[in-house]
Amino acid sequence: MSETSGNDQPTKRIAAIDLGTNSFHAVLVDIYPDGSFRTVDKLKEMVILAEKGLENRLSREAMDRGVEALKRIKFLCDSHKVENILAFATSAIREAENGGDFIHEVGEQVGIKVRAISGKMEAEMIGLAIRHSIVLGEEMVLMVDIGGGSVEFIIGNNKEFIYYNSLKLGVARMAANFVESDPIKKKEIQKLQKHFEEELSEVAELARKHKVKTIIGSSGTMENIGAMVAGRNSITANRTLNALEFDTADFNSLYDEFIQLNKKHRLKEKALEEKRVDIINPGMVLLKFLVDEFRIGNIRISEGALREGMILNYIRKEKDQLNLDLVANFQDPRRRSVYELLRKCNWLEAHSRHVSNFALQLFDEFKEELKLKESDRELLEYASLMHDIGYYISYRKHHKHALYLIRNSDLLGFKEDEINIMANVARYHRRSVPAKRHKRYKQLNKKLRKRVKKLSALLRVADGLDRSHYQNVQKLEIKNKAEVITLIITTHSDPELEIWGCLRKAKLLEKLTGKKLKIFAVFEGSSI
Secondary structure (H helix, E strand, C coil), rough: CCCCCCCCCCCCEEEEECCCCCEEEEEEEEECCCCCCEEEEEEEEEEECEEEECCCCCCCCHHHHHHHHHHHHHHHHHHHHCCCEEEECCCHHHHCCCHHHHHEEEHHHHHCCCCEEEHHHHHHHEEEEEEECCCCCCCCCEEECCCCEEEEEEEECCCCCEEEEEEECCCHHHHHHHHHCCCCCHHHHHHHHHHHHHHHHHHHHHHHHHHCCCCEEEHHHHHHHHHHHHHCCCCCCCCCCCCCEHHHHHHHHHHHHHCCCHHHHHCCCCCCCCHHHHHHHHHHHHHHHHHHCCCCEEEECCHHHHHHCHHHHHHHHHCCCCCCCCCCCCCCHHHHHHHHHHHHHHHHHHHHHHHHHHHHHHHHHHHHCCHHHHHHHHHHHHHHHCHHHHHCCCCCHHHHHHHHEEEEEEEECCCCHHHHHHHHHHHCCCCCCCCCCCCCHCCCCCHHHHHHHHHHHHHHHHHHHCCCCCEEEEEEEEEECCCCCEEEEECCCCCCCHHHHHHHHHHHHHHHCCCCCEEEEEEEEEEC
């Protein structure tokens, strides 16, 4: 029953290292023949290059911390047999007069070739990463990556970037130059706002011209702000912040409370990393300035940042040398990441597509009756496509393995609630129906449990219609009457197995609709 995709073996293993102002981040990935990549390992090392604010020189102590951190990262890369290491230095090293000395030492002592990239290149690669991680439409959005030394601003949509640049407005730099009090004083906030107004005139003009209403933030400062907002508003963000979305009223509420806190009280914020306690306020003020100045309506978070952009840029440039076939990629991050997971799990493509088509046909028929939203249709489609990926682990309990794989595969572009819905719907395609005694289902709130129950009812029937896995049912007609649901199936061979498979999985749909389900088969022109 195995249907392999031919894309399950990686072409190359590489590492991308972002040498930032506060920390060095490394991600190790496998690149696959279709141009997709999967994370193998990650490592984050705190170095604090700007311990006394961003000055012209890196201190000897900071350089030593950086070298030691890169030695640990190099050891990790060697242990995983990484073939190529990309290492990009950003503002702190780029601006230091002895940054070249540091890069030379790293080459000599660690064996990693570090490249100090321009701020504009850094911004472009961050834009690529965000576009890879988040669903963008035709609307122009403002992408913002708040770092320690610099902030990258990108204005663009799913097709183009009309502006991308790096400005020296990072939180460590701003904290050193403008903040002396704790808690921050009103006059310090006003000085920061005035500075932002002067530095961001070009960004502001373009944002107004293109009617930008959405900010997408990436990297630590924005992720911490997003996590704090989520915690205050009961938004699910325990496993991933990617695609987290909230309106500016939620941020303003956080800002008004948070900006008054001193260090002691900031340390009590669970979602705030301790290393950001002393430098977070300039980031809060910057986001508040952007929200007010540009009249932003909502804010989204992307976990894709410079490291992912480095990988995407490498794949784009080396695709011919690596003999990659990028045709299979989708522009939409959601569909692309689902299909990447399907291919890596050697999915049962013919069966899964067949079941998905039936599930969507059932959705369209019962959408109003079950009070489903159009957004549920997309989640049902993906859950149907992924429902059997648990075979990748083993046949036994493959429905539970599917739940695990979907929840833990870093699907891009989806909110955590959406991932949980798809994972649970896939889990309930066979065996027992949703029940509160099941841990993962019980963890969902009441509204999500209702959606899972309705969508899994449709998937169970659809899966039963291809019980043989040989696409015996060629056509499905649905007659939905007051008391009876009649399915008329056209098959190319004996239909008994499909009828049996469908009826034994129909009880949940019958319960939700209060109707009895019956099946009639048409085979070679005869009604059965």
